[in-house]
Amino acid sequence: MEPRSRLELANDNAAGQWLALAGVEGWETRSGTGWAAVRCGDGTGNAHQVQLTRAPADAAELTGQLVALFREWDTRWLSLVDPYGAVDLSRFGCERTLPTPVMVRDPGPVPSRPGGRRAAAGGAVGPTAVEEVAVAAVVVGPEAGGAAVVGAVEVVEAATEGELADVERVVVEGFPVAPRLPWRRGATFPAGWDVLAGRRSWLARLRGEPVGACVSWDDGASVGVYWVAVLPEHRSRGIARELMAAVLRAHPDRPAVLSATLLGEPLYRRLGFVEQGVATWWRYPGTGMGAPGPTAAP
Structure with a gap:
């Protein structure tokens, strides 16, 4: 073959x-x-x-x-x-x-996050003035037994019904998925999908509030990353990067694959993804x- x-x-x-x-x-x-x-x-x-x-x-x-x-x-x-x-x-x-x-990204260490930049005077956040926040990726899975949160942002593997509901809501509102608004539990990610072997859901929280989410699919040969979403009011804070880093660290021996949006492509390139086709x-x-x-x- x-x-x-x-x-x-x-x-x-x-x-x-x-x-x-x-x-x-x-x-x-x-x-x-x-x-x-x-x-x-x-x-x-x-x-x-x-x-x-x-x-x-x-x-x-x-x-x-x-x-x-x-x-x-x-x-x-x-x-x-x-x-x-x-x-x-x-x-x-x-x-x-x-x-x-x-x-596609070959297996390997996740590049360290570049230093944050402080917001401009008055708190404005723009392309060259991103609010600096402390970020830490925390992966919580069956084998992790929980982990202490360090900094303002945490990324967890969603496990409880409340966490899975937050993942679905953030994806629908953050992507956004216009036909699914207003968000309704189970309309986008039915319960059976949440427990499917190989599928994992990831949730980012900022000071305890859900702000980002994505889903990964491990087929045994690669891990696909889907539905990477951050709520509009929390973008440009490195949250999508921490979501991606959590998935990559959870699958250190797998190539990672995805289809990039126009906004997401620069981030994926910085993380080591290489375009294979369009x-x-x-x-x-x-x-x-x-x-x-x-x-x-x-």
Whole structure:
């Protein structure tokens, strides 16, 4: 068997997470050569998910397979991730969103945090004047037995119902996930997801208040980092960095993989992540389109 490239490692992690979630929910799945699809249940607020995992030998043939599946599933809401720029779904009513770098970090020590900068006179915080706060990453897991908090910010692995609820709320409000506002417990992260083996939830608190969160998925070969979010009023304080550092320290022997947002990419590069490809995200329906009819699937 050919060794997987770093990009393939990241693709497989993303696909594997959705397939695992489908197993918890009882959702139908379908896989082909170089792709995996999940038919998220109606009423869950989740689009049907498709992840391309390998570069197709014949893009036209792959497009035909996927379109046939969408019609079979009566797909009315779709999210498809193509890290190879292989398919063009625009003629089927899909919209291409902003491309996102797919990044991978090899195992290794987490770079030390650069010194903070004090806020400008009057307390203004801007691109060159970030409020200085004491930050410490504290990982609390089954093997840790708890840990004392040092400094103003702590990062814990969410374990209690209250902590898991805080993770979900911060992700919805901090990302933000507009269709899920106002936040409602279990609407974004159902209870079954929270206890899925390989999935871990991380919560950052500032002076005891939840301010940041993310989720990680360990598939045995890599650890994927998803939903890195900080509440708007607490950004530019190094909180996202401490979340990432906690995940990396909890998985010292695993490559880490993620898809970077425009705002997050500089941080990930500083932490040692390297771009392996650029993913095109296709969604259906496109912005401004009306609700599709029963035969309008792409």
